[in-house]
Amino acid sequence: MMTATAAARQMFKYKCHGSMCFIASMSGTVYNSSKAAVIQLARNLAMEWSPIRKDGTGGIRVNCISPGHILTPMVLKNFEEVPGLREKWEAENMMGRLAETTEFKGAALFLLSNASSFMTGNNLVIDGGHTSW
Template identity: 75%
Template structure:
């Protein structure tokens, strides 16, 4: 253990020297989870389709690198552009010949009645929320296998993959999140065992948040009057969550603190699905 910041960390949560990728990391939930990894000492690469990250990324970059000693980087990547995605992940892993973890948080939402959905709309939603996430996970896994890293993958699903959200008509979004939960089990089964050639040992889990105050959700509130109040009343805690309340969960799933956990879906929803 190096002297300084790293020596003060709880060892099972210490990511010092590790290399991690967070998709959907330009802002919101993806960015705050990336911050948690940097605070634990990691080199973190945020990928998002925006040409430049949100202003909050710049603020986070200046704060955490100075205070915690990890590093935060940004690259423009659309998860539907598999060639660029693969090349970017390969380049990140090649620098130190390692890739330790992934948080796949890229996703979009669309409020549309099922009978009004077009083929193109459904295809776009699934291309980002499911296929793009799947391609990200497989690209990361190939890099982990190449460098024989015992990696950790966290797929961001949602409680919407378990229930139909009252007051919000999002059939394809909810279905895509249900698919992500099932995908985590399948990938955990396929990549979990360490093989004779030294590959494998990759843990894959899901994180399913409840309602979070993000730019995407704020837009929902504008589109559906009274939705915020309805969701708050349906929650055991009587409130909605902030992105920062999921930082530690992401760190837990990508650290040795969860060393015997794989193929599971961690639901953090303020009790919404426990009624």
């Protein structure tokens, strides 16, 4: 929130229209309140900052990416500490595998570019499909 607000202040000051992309988690759509808060924050800020005002300020689109399970150093450490966790998560995923960090570049570029110029306040869920929901 603080980073987004600081960036928005400068964008408003210089009447710079643009886009922000927050990272939440697919768990925010199901059970995780802190990730749900990130998703809702993006929606709220989109509503406040997206309209272009008469003075030329605004025009800041705010969207969110909610990935599923990603192979990060922290997740790999969890796999070392919790036997069978990797297999469980892979089995619950329709693709039978977990995501690599590089698989989210395209989504981020889309949300930050003019390709999504009429998109704000949205949450893009990128997940291999959960079989347990």
